[in-house]
Amino acid sequence: METVTTLKREIIQIGRRMYERGYVASNDGNISVRLPNGNVLITPSGVSKGFLNPEEMVLVDAQGKVLSHKSTPSSELEMHLKIYENRPCVVSVCHAHPIYATAFAAAGKELDTCLLSETIFTLGKVPLVAYGTPGTKDIYRDLLRWLPDYDAFLLANHGVVTVGKSLLKAYHKLETVEHSAHITYLTEQLGGGKLLSVRDVRKLEKLKQEADISTKTDCLTSDKSTICDLKTVPEMSELLVDEIVKRIIKRIRLG
């Protein structure tokens, strides 16, 4: 089992990665880890995540009572605690403002297209959570609605929240969200992506279910999550009609 000292070191490493990758500017973002006894270790308020010190890390109990008094906890402490309260298997929460994913959040667009196999397999759809003022209950009000079904969330006009069964798993989801948003954005600049077929999506869905069962990495509390929006994928019958029309046109031209 990891000690508090080890976890503080891991939070510092992840904070540095987030800062160096441009997922946060200035003192933005926050990271927390839940300990086996229910207490939570969270990053301090008003400090750059690229330059954290172990002494600054704040220990609180499940109700938010500060147990170490050297620093003030992140202003989003309540959001982290509500996530832990509502998803008992979650061990870590990451919040940041990565550029491309935040651009999607600011444009009011979910990341839900059936475009990238790896994203569909490892993460699934990233829903858009209604805007709420940072540092207040409003920020997580709508997030709780999506929480049982998803591991990553776009906060409208704000940024991204990811959760996981470990700090590294929560952070990797943040990387996947930003990577996927970046590629989706570039694909749109190139005239739009070629979406996966229903059949291919179904295959990924099956593989994902099998992997979740065998590795037990999944800690979603409902089975309503979707891996991507199948409505955006042309149905096979539509593809067939398109192909037939193309062949008829070709024959008419040849004739």
Ligand SMILES: [Zn+2]
């Ligand atoms: Zn934020």
